Amino acid sequence: MRIFKKCCPAFTLFLSLLLFSGSLLTVTAQPQTERLYYGIEANGVLCGYSEISISPILKDGKEMILLNQNTFTMQSALGSEFNTELTLTYHIDPVTGTFSYHDSRVTQGPIELDSAIHIEGNTACFTSTMSDEEITTLLPPEVILENTVFFPHLKRDFVDGNLEKKTYQIYEVREAELQETTYTKVGMEKLELIGTPFNALILDKLNHKTGLKVRLWLDTETAYLLKALAPNNRVSYLTDSIVVKKIKVVNLDENLLVRVDVAIGDLQVLSWQLCSRCAAGRIHGTV
Numbered sequence: 094m095r096i097f098k099k100c101c102p103a104f105t106l107f108l109s110l111l112l113f114s115g116s117l118l119t120v121t122a123q124p125q126t127e128r129l130y131y132g133i134e135a136n137g138v139l140c141g142y143s144e145i146s147i148s149p150i151l152k153d154g155k156e157m158i159l160l161n162q163n164t165f166t167m168q169s170a171l172g173s174e175f176n177t178e179l180t181l182t183y184h185i186d187p188v189t190g191t192f193s194y195h196d197s198r199v200t201q202g203p204i205e206l207d208s209a210i211h212i213e214g215n216t217a218c219f220t221s222t223m224s225d226e227e228i229t230t231l232l233p234p235e236v237i238l239e240n241t242v243f244f245p246h247l248k249r250d251f252v253d254g255n256l257e258k259k260t261y262q263i264y265e266v267r268e269a270e271l272q273e274t275t276y277t278k279v280g281m282e283k284l285e286l287i288g289t290p291f292n293a294l295i296l297d298k299l300n301h302k303t304g305l306k307v308r309l310w311l312d313t314e315t316a317y318l319l320k321a322l323a324p325n326n327r328v329s330y331l332t333d334s335i336v337v338k339k340i341k342v343v344n345l346d347e348n349l350l351v352r353v354d355v356a357i358g359d360l361q362v363l364s365w366q367l368c369s370r371c372a373a374g375r376i377h378g379t380v
Contacts, residue, residue: 129242131318132332133166133340135325140343141166142336143329145242150184157193158185162241170345177201183240190245190316191238195266210266212238219269228269236271237263241318244309248316251278251294265300273301284310284319286331293319 126148133141143164150159162181167174177199184194196209208221212232219228237246250256260275279295293310300306310320320330325345 128334129317130332130334130336131329132336133164134328134330135166135168135343135345136347137326138343139336139340140168141340142332143241144334144337147242152184152193156187158187159183160185160240160242165340167340167342168345169342174342175201181241185240190240190243192240195240197266208266208269210269217264217269221269230264230270232264232271233262235262237261239263243318244311244316247276247294247296247311248313251276251296252313252316260301272303275299275301279308281313282310286319287333291319 126146129143129145129147131143131145132139133143135141141164143162145160145162148159150157160181160183162179162183164179164181166177168177169175178201180198180200182194182196183192185192191212192210193212194210197207199206206222208219208223210220211218215232215234217230217232219230246261250259256278258275258277260273262271263274264270265272275298277297277299279297282293282295284291284293292313294313296309296311298307298309306324308322309318311317312319318331320328322328
């Protein structure tokens with residue numbers, strides 16, 4: 094049985110958000126909160142998960158979608174273990190899939206960083222605990238305000254419109270600025286996740302400013318994220334709630350270190366290093 098209900102051509106996002114569960118649900122007058130789970134792997138180790146809740150909310154007299162996401166990962170590097178927790182909130186328009194409010198909190202040990210974004214007309218207002226200044230960005234009419242779970246603009250352009258490539262102006266919430274991102278169609282694939290078959294659209298996402306490239310698998314009927322492949326052997330994929338109890342600590346040394354011709358007895362006592370040649374690119378910062 095399909096987990097995601099087939100959407101109409103206009104992609105009525107509000108309905109599809111309420112239909113995700115282990116079996117097909119019927120929308121009632123008082124829909125309940127639905128939950129999604131994604132496993133996170135690094136270097137082949139299941140080291141984290143995302144738990145996402147989706148529910149209706151009324152904001153300023155308008156029906157919206159409330160998306161809450163909690164992501165937790167366990168890592169170790171250079172002999173130290175550390176956990177990272179990311180909490181996200183989105184208020185999303187059920188028709189367009191764009192958000193009007195977003196906040197995030199990143200916690201790693203004693204360090205905690207908070208930020209929030211309010212969309213007021215054609216302006217994005219960004220505030221953060223890292224600065225006393227508010228950053229405002231004028232948004233063009235064609236701007237894309239993406240969330241982390243569903244991508245109706247990609248379904249519209251690559252499934253319904255059958256495009257092969259398209260570049261978007263995306264407001265990046267981490268940098269609080271507009272950045273060009275190109276999506277390129279790789280192909281189609283049949284996936285089976287948590288015992289359910291999906292027809293997946295495969296896209297490569299390239300951020301032109303950062304150079305970051307991510308491969309996405311999206312459900313062709315609902316535009317939900319099914320799977321993502323990021324640099325440094327990081328994979329996330331749709332799964333069930335059991336993932337919360339199965340995660341382990343992953344060692345990231347191989348992602349952070351490069352092989353040299355000199356033996357280093359104790360990495361943690363290093364105070365500086367000189368790199369005379371780096372064929373792969375530039376190195377900045379200190380040890």
